[in-house]
Amino acid sequence: VTQNAAVGHIDGVEFNGTVRATPDLTMTLGIAYLKAKYVSFKDAEVYVANGAPGYGNTEVILPSVAGKRLPYAPDWTGNASIDYAHTFASGRVDLNVNGNYRGRFYFDPNNRVTQHPYVLLNAQLSFAPAGVPGLRLVLWGKNLTNHNYLQSVLETPFADAVSWAPPRTFGGRVEFEF
Numbered sequence: 001v002t003q004n005a006a007v008g009h010i011d012g013v014e015f016n017g018t019v020r021a022t023p024d025l026t027m028t029l030g031i032a033y034l035k036a037k038y039v040s041f042k043d044a045e046v047y048v049a050n051g052a053p054g055y056g057n058t059e060v061i062l063p064s065v066a067g068k069r070l071p072y073a074p075d076w077t078g079n080a081s082i083d084y085a086h087t088f089a090s091g092r093v094d095l096n097v098n099g100n101y102r103g104r105f106y107f108d109p110n111n112r113v114t115q116h117p118y119v120l121l122n123a124q125l126s127f128a129p130a131g132v133p134g135l136r137l138v139l140w141g142k143n144l145t146n147h148n149y150l151q152s153v154l155e156t157p158f159a160d161a162v163s164w165a166p167p168r169t170f171g172g173r174v175e176f177e178f
Contacts, residue, residue, distance in 0.1 A: 005041035008070055010034065015079050020123045036073035038109070039064045043177075046110035047155040049174070056158050068111045075104035091129040107153040113160055118149045136175040142170050 012034040019027045044065045047057035081098035100120045107113040124140040146168035154161040 003045060003109070005038050005044075005065075007039035007041075008036065009140060010036040010037075010070070010073075017074060021080045024084055024086045028079070028081045028083075030077075030079045032077045034073055034075060034077070036070040038066050038068050038070065041068075044109050046108060046112070047157070047160075048110070048112065057155060057160065059157065062110065065109050065111075068109060069106055071106055071108060073115075074105040076103035089130065091127055091131075094124075094126045094128075096124045105152070108155060113153050113155065115150050118147050119145065120147060121145050134177040136177070137172070138175065139170075139172045141168070141170045142166070 012032060014030070014032040016030040023025060032164050035133055042064050044062045045059060046065070047062055050056050050058055077094065078101040079094060079098065083097040084093075086093055099122075101117070102115075103117045105115055107115065120142075121144040122140070122142045123144060124138060126136055126138040128136045143166060148167070150162050151165040152163045
């Protein structure tokens with residue numbers, strides 16, 4: 001179902017900062033606050049949970065969802081990273097550690113299906129040997145805290161179909177620039 005809310009209102013503020021602590025060390029921080037709500041959204045088609053014993057969802061038309069939060073719009077988000085890069089006689093080493101916070105948000109206009117706040121931690125380490133110009137070896141890890149969170153939700157009459165984001169993942173790659 002494609003719908004169009006009559007009026008939504010979004011206010012927010014954001015701060016981003018970078019500090020170069022040393023020639024080799026850089027730190028960044030970002031914080032954002034967002035207030036995103038429907039002002040007017042009449043006759044919103046939404047799903048409501050049936051509950052036991054008739055599991056699944058029922059599609060209903062609500063007179064209004066004014067005052068509800070806009071989907072995918074958390075109140076708070078944040079990010080931080082530390083980057084270290086140094087060239088040794090043997091080659092260049094780069095290390096990046098970063099974290100992201102996403103506050104609670106909803107997947108639907110009725111604010112029924114929610115994703116609770118979560119933090120993701122990622123890291124990457126690379127080495128470019130001085131003796132082999134153009135070569136770079138990289139190790140990386142994503143979602144290092146192995147947090148379970150929803151990537152997307154599809155509401156249907158039968159159930160809420162969810163897609164989970166990838167769990168903790170590790171990998172490596174070999175890059176060669178010529």
